[in-house]
Amino acid sequence: MRTLVGNANVMDTPSDMEPHLIDWRKRHSGKAACVVFPRTTEQVSKVLAWCNDNAVKVFPQGGNTSVCGGSVPDNSGQSVLLNMRKMNRIVELNPRNNSMTVEAGCVLADIQAAALEADRLFPLTLGAEGSCQIGGNIATNAGGTNVLRFGNTRDLILGIEVVLADGRIWNGLRSLRKNNSGYDLKNLFIGSEGTLGVVTAATLKLFPRPHAVATAMLGVATVSAAVDAGLKLQAAFPGELVGLELISQSEFDISLRHAANTRNPFQKTPSWTVLVELAAATGTSESLADKLTDALSDSFSDGVVQDAVIASSEQQREDIWRIRHSVTEANGREGMGLTHDIAVPTYRIPDFVELAGLALAEHYPAAVPVVVGHMGDGNLHYIAMFKHEYWASVEDKAAVQLKLSHLLYDIAAEMGGTFSAEHGIGSLHVSEMGVYKDAAEIALMQEFKQLLDPRDTMNPGRVLPEVAAALRTG
């Protein structure tokens, strides 16, 4: 490795490597022979080619913000951890083409900031944006709170550069909006979590920077009313509605209880809260808020919306978002939350919440259902919250967790839903792939894996069930 990338770009003392071998939530850890920090695509190519020739496993790592054990190596201690942070150049930003080319190690927040500086928007936004890297976002097809309007990461990518398992470089860095010349290769790599190759650079889509924002919280009595309110807003503001989040009363109160600087904008926390955000290119935030108020008046008189708070200052806007952004931290203080990143067809959200609540009440009466999620995308983070002392008393925690999760995943699957909406598979959900995915689909995925990484050196044990099984026995 030192020969390939230079002494300064290889790390192998345990204390230096340690932060790279455990995830930020301290739930997943692994070992590595060394951590390698390539500086160029050519170095990545050399590292992968060498590893492939010598059957050495490679685990790519971005900002190490995976919640699915996708960013730390396995426990062999024989593998190479390929950390991308030294490839962090913004190669080109072209406002007249609404495009930007970046290296994979660029931190998402830096990309957002560079776009804003050029009066443009790169709309991908999510909790980890201060440390996650665009390469990881692409590898996991990351979601977040702007998906309703701008799509997942996949939809924001014009082109990528990939180094394949054998070291071949595919330079697919195009900035074209249309290009129907042959198969679409990039989407196979986007979301493949580093198991088919390493994304080393990308050309991103930029959008006009919005100059007006309106943010509101709506209180509704039922999930069904929340979905109805959302559909009305989508119809009224198809170009401006960027965020449509759902928060249960339990989650809202947890956030108020444990997170710093939160305050309840309602007199009484509603059963369900819908967080709405509009963004417009022109006009003022005040006029946009007025339009939102007008659009909500029908839902008010219909009784669909019972209470509403519309931010009238940037401070109030921040207060509203703080409640939403604090949930992960607050949930950690509240108890042991078993989180599920499910998605169902949007109109089935009320059914999912009802059936999941009944199932928890029947089988896990100690669990409080806590719900927060991206309602507009049909994506809920459905959390079974146990008091810390209760969870401490559970004997086989892993077994309870698995059984409870599958109870919920079964309900989602029955509705044509998924057990993994935006967080990916990593190592955590590999077993669910075997349970919930169609056999024909798994077979096709394995054929692609076999084609592109026949020696299974790229991020082994992730995403695909049988490859993982082979690794465990091999």
Added chain:
Amino acid sequence: MRTLVGNANVMDTPSDMEPHLIDWRKRHSGKAACVVFPRTTEQVSKVLAWCNDNAVKVFPQGGNTSVCGGSVPDNSGQSVLLNMRKMNRIVELNPRNNSMTVEAGCVLADIQAAALEADRLFPLTLGAEGSCQIGGNIATNAGGTNVLRFGNTRDLILGIEVVLADGRIWNGLRSLRKNNSGYDLKNLFIGSEGTLGVVTAATLKLFPRPHAVATAMLGVATVSAAVDAGLKLQAAFPGELVGLELISQSEFDISLRHAANTRNPFQKTPSWTVLVELAAATGTSESLADKLTDALSDSFSDGVVQDAVIASSEQQREDIWRIRHSVTEANGREGMGLTHDIAVPTYRIPDFVELAGLALAEHYPAAVPVVVGHMGDGNLHYIAMFKHEYWASVEDKAAVQLKLSHLLYDIAAEMGGTFSAEHGIGSLHVSEMGVYKDAAEIALMQEFKQLLDPRDTMNPGRVLPEVAAALRTG
């Protein structure tokens, strides 16, 4: 075939088969042993499996509207033409999920109409919409005039069902907005033009139906001014700007000269015309037109826009679009137009038009440059127009056509552009694939083809250069 799909669904007399063996422009034709009309996915599966087992070539066909020879078989006369028109059911339309599941043989206009009836929009719109089928749109990742706002066909698809070359059925009909569970398979099939399998059904994204429309034509002096005006409109109306077309003076006048019921909305045809269309969910068309007028006032006073016509009635709107929609027909009457479906990064459009014009003037002085295209997507249909009598005198037409095309493609390629933006490859552009695509990219495509269709029975001779060569010699 009769055993597999029933007597009524097989056709083999030459006179019956004839309309299926030649394309609508009478430029490409082929032969087939029979035309088969499957009624179910299972029948498609049986046909493909049998053909695969017996090494019989299969040519899938939708509405037969390809302009690249992609919808007619080759000349062997030993192949099966698989026509999808009998699989034309709308399986489900769910307004609360903004989704719609259709069989591949549904005509695009029928899908648009069904969506509108449910107060929704399926935004794919293109010249052939009255006869093209959604299966063909998916196979070619069709573009059209709404791509700027809603994306290509690829971006409008939530899930697909595919029958693979060996008869395996992959049911990927999901209606989820987020699903990060494993590799994205659907995008590999979308745009693969039937060479990797046959798309039999799809779940489509729907959008709120717009209730206000504003349409305008802007007269500008230069292509650069056109691009500037477009960028300003994009910044002002990111959610409403659905169409942004460019028309050269030559094309505008041809349309006026030859197409029925066209009239010039300008006193004098501008050097370049930008066709603008805004659509909004709410408000009136009048107020949207007022907003457009306001937004244009700056460009007027800057001198960027020299003349403008904003439609103030549906009649005027239709008059404006008629000029645009008549170009194919009018060009046919004007002369022999050699059409090129190029795309470049949007900001390079002025450079492309300039360099292409200089190249034509130098090497083909008899050709008049005629330009019409989707400026917002960087996609131009660049036409070298020859007088009929001149073209009749050209001896080696094919050689002139090839040389002229490559002259233009070279200019696009130099700018990071493509020789095929939205029409696909078909059989017409296979040779360009070998010339203009990166070798690593072609190699990857061939590996996928080899994996999914090792016997090369699926639409052979299309898309990939070397497979086509093998077919020619085999």
